[in-house]
Amino acid sequence: MVRFVISRLLRALVTIVAVVTFAFVVLRMSGDPAQVMLGPDVPQEAVDAFRTSWGLDQPLWIQYLAYIKSIFTGDFGVSMRDKESALQLVLERVPATLQLTIPALLLKLFIGIPAGVYAALHRQSAVDRSVILLAILGFTIPSFVMGLLLVLIFSVTLGVLPSGGQDTWVHGLLPTITMSIGGIGILARFSRSAMIEVMGQPYIRTASAKGVTWSNVVWNHALPNAAVPIITIVGFMVGSLIAGAVIVESIFSWPGIGRLLVVSVSNRDLAVVQCILLMIAATMVLSNLMVDLLYGWLDPRLRRQTVH
C-alpha cells in the first residue's frame, strides 16, 4: 500500500512538472509580455528595460531553471500588472470560485446520481425516458449557451434573478445552476448505465433469491458495485473545482479564478497564468489520486492488484 501511494505520488509529480513546463514554454512562445503591457508605440529602450527587469532577456532555459528553483522555494513570482505576489492574487480569488463550484458540485451529486439510479430502477418508464432526454440536453448544450439562455429567461424576461455580479448569494444562483446542469446530465447518464449493468449481474439475483428486501438489494448489494464507475466521473468533477468556472465566471462577471485566468492570459501576465495552471494541475492530480485510493476501498478486487 505504501509503495502504491509513493509510486502514485511520484507520477503525480511528473504530471505537474509536465504541465508547468508546457505552460512555461507555450506562454513565452505565444506573445511578448513587454509589447502587451507597454503598448505598441513605446520606444525600444523602454521595451528593453522592461525585459531586463523581468528577466525576459535571458535565454529560455535559464529563465526556466530560475522559475523551477523559485517554485521550490515557495516563490510563484510577481504579477507584471499589479506588481503583487502572483500566489497572493490567485489565492484571493479562490473563495469566489469555490462559492460557485462547490454548490454546483453538490447539485451534480445530489440530483445527477439519484436521477440516474432511479431511472435505472424504472427502466423504460416515462421517468426513465425523461431523465435520458434531459441528461442529453444537459450535457450537449454548451455552458455559454445555457448561461445566456438562463439569463434570458430569469433576468430579462422574468426579472427575478440578477444576471451578473457578486453582491449577494442570489447573484450566485444563475452561475451555479449553469455550471451544474452539464454535470448533472453526465452523472445521471453514468449512474444510470452503471446501475443497469450492476442490476443485471448474477449476484443481484442471488441477493433477491435469499430474501433480501428490494431496497436493501439496491442499497447494500447494487450501489456499492455501481460506485466505481460513478466515482471516476465524480473525481474529474472534484478535480475541476478550481478550473471549471472559466466560461461561466466570464458570462456572469464573477470575480473568481476563471476571470483572473482570462484577463491574465490576454495581458501575458506570465507569473499569474503559470500560478493558476499549476494550481489547476495540482487539484486535478490530487483528486485523481484520491479516486485511485477510493477504487481500492470500494472494490476489493482492485485492492489486490494495487498491492502487488
Next chain:
Amino acid sequence: MSFDLVEIRDLKVAFDGTQVLHGINLSVDRGEALGLVGESGCGKSVTWLAALGLLPGKAAISGSVRIEGNELCSAPRQALERVRGGRIAMIFQDPSSSLNPVIRIGRQITEALTLHRGIGGETARAEALRLLDMVGIPDARRRFDLFPHEFSGGQCQRLMIAMALAGQPDLLIADEPTTALDATIQAQILDLLNQLRAETGMATVFISHDLGAVSQVCERVCVMYAGRIVEQGSITQLFSRPRHPYTRGLFDAIPRLDGPRTRLVPIPGTVPNPKQLTAGCAFSPRCAHSVASCDFQRPELDVMEDGRRLACFNPVLADEPTPALQTVMEDA
C-alpha cells in the same frame, strides 16, 4: 388435507409477448430430489425463477405456485421475500459471479441468518462458521472476512450452498450448480448436495442438462422441451426405458467411455425459437419418430401404465435397447 411441499399448476411465462413456458404442472414432495433436464433455453430455470418472482418485470407470469397451500404467484412482495431463502433457496450456475464481489463472504452468509432466523452478532458468526464447516470450507475462521474473488469456483459454490442453508429452507433449487466447474469439483459438489439432503431432509430440485449428474442426485426426473414437460418419471423408469424420442435422444448423445467405439448420435437441429412454435409437437421437426399428426396436433402429458407421464403420439417402444444407457447407469 395435506399438500405437497410445492405445487406448480399451469405456470405460464411470456417475455414481451413471446411465450416461453406453456403451462408447467409440477409438484415437489417434502425431502424428495427432483431432476429437471433439457437443453439450454427449454425453460428449466425460468420455471423456478418465475415461481420465486425473480424474473425481470417485463415477464408476464400466470398460473399458480403454492408452497404448502399458500399461493406465491399473486403474493405481495414481503411474503415472497420471506419465502425466498427461508422456504425455498436457490443456487446458481456460475458461483463466482453469483456472490457479491464487494461484500465479505462472512457478511453475505450472516445477512441470510439475520433475515430468516433473526440472529445477529456473535451468534450469527458462530452459526455461519458452522455452516462453512458443514459445506467443507477449510479454515473457515480465518477466511470468514475474505472476499469472493479470494475463493476458487468450487469453493464459491460451497459458499453459495452455505448461504442457501442459512435460512433452513425446505427446498433447495440447484440451477446447474456444477456446469461451470471442473469434473472433479463437480463430483464433490454433487456429493455435498446428497450429504446435505440426507442431513437436513430438505427437498432438492436439481436443474441440469447432465444426465449423469441428475442420476447421482435425483429420484425423479422431468424432461423439458421448449417450455413444456415432455416426460416425467422415476430415475429407473426414464434411464432404463426412455419413451419420449427427445429423452432417448439425450441418452444417445452421451459419449461412452467403455465398450466398442461408436459414433455419437446427436439430436439433429436446434431448440426451436419460441416465437416460431407451431400448433404441433415442438420436437417433431427434430424427431425421427414423428408421424403425420405430430405436425399439427400437440400430444398431452398423459399418465402411462407404468406410472410415468409422457407427451408423445409415437413413443420409443418399451423394449428398444438404449445404447448409452449402460454408461450413465454405471457412472452413477
